[in-house]
Amino acid sequence: MFSSQRHLKRRTPAQGIDRREYIGHLVDEYYTTTNVEAQEQVTANLANFAYDPINWPHLHAADALDVFVASLETPNQNLQLHGIAALCNICLDNKVSEFLRDQLDIVIGLFLRTDHTEIVIHSLALFYQLLNAGLVEKTQLLTPAVLKCVQEWRLKSQDKRQIIRRLIHHLQQVQVVKRFTQKDLEEFAKFTGDYNYIHSKDVPVEQRRVHGALLNAVVAGIIGSKLPGPGTVVLEQSFKFLKPCRIEQETVVTVRLINARKISTVEYDCRQNDEVVFAGNAKLLTQSQSSKTNES
Incomplete structure (x- = not known):
């Protein structure tokens, strides 16, 4: 369920901090902590916030998009998964689609090198949404290397979920x-x-x-x-x-x-x-x- 401002206000304790401030604290913690588990918890929370459009302005204001992209470039698959899931959740926001056009090489790079099924699924879902909404050109996203990788995943994947078949079919x-x-x-x-x-x-x-x-x-x-x-x-x-x-x-x-x-x-x-x-x-x-x- 998506939230409303009234709903958020009702859920915030009288002495508590508001949603925008809390998201800002999470972003700060990602950059300041040296604990990988803490970073994983931060990115998981931010990815959850990205699910609800009411949080998108707060994520923009806190520069959370930079955290999502930075997590894709780490060797940690949990951080990668949280980052790509967050981008998949928020990608239809106009500001994010513009941002992603400049970061496509990083997103595509993760898709090409990962062996993590859930990262592949979220990447395919992200590609599908961007293409279906006309936010990127197919020639920009579906390079020969990407198409080859999609084909390889189609052949070796044991995942029978219908959404996976639809995503691959659409991309091909x-x-x-x-x-x-x-x-x-x-x-x-x-x-x-x-x-x-x-x-x-x-x-x-x-x-x-x-x-x-x-x-x-x-x-x-x-x-x-x-x-x-x-x-x-x-x-x-x-x-x-x-x-x-x-x-x-x-x-x-x-x-x-x-x-x-x-x-x-x-x-x-x-x-x-x-x-x-x-x-x-x-x-x-x-x-x-x-x-x-x-x-x-």
Whole structure:
């Protein structure tokens, strides 16, 4: 349950200190104590405070965000867990999302090196919330190294919680919605020279087809800019056109990362009215691998 100011006032003893002051004392104790157990207790308390939005201004005022990030860089897994849990709790606050954009390297670094399942879960939940709220770009967060790590955890994790499956599934796919127009078809025909009449105004709108190569180009755009992202090279591709794709209809294009190894694999499809009109898969050389190839 979230709190109200009235509720907090009622719970504070007459001679007690208020919430803001108490949080400030906790932050001071984190930096002044030399006792690791005391630091663990402090970060656990601060992480609990981060759960309730009414405490967020107090955490800001006390610079508790710096404590959360500092704890990620310690070798102590309890401190790391408390820090990432706190950031996961508070990340949707606008000020925190701005702060986190500058600290993403630290957060990602912890995710890549940890072997602690709960830290992984909180990291994935943090990534999910940031991406789902549009607070960070996928290309900024889902680097080839992160995607590879997500894939490895998916394969080895024995955790059957549904939330874990959903988080990993979300992080390993990109979905865009397109609505192709006659102008799109004409521009594409002009560029490629494909003036087949089935794409032209000579055919009734309800029978007019979007160029198959245009659908594949949209998929290529996602692969090259979002998942896996810049630097990706397509090595091999296989696809089928299952039904005509019509203009002026919502077209949902989805690319899913199946594995993120030396040679990555993606599957993709385009749907109209929940029916698959185009589907395929591709083998890819990701940025780190393609750069090595270019250097050799």
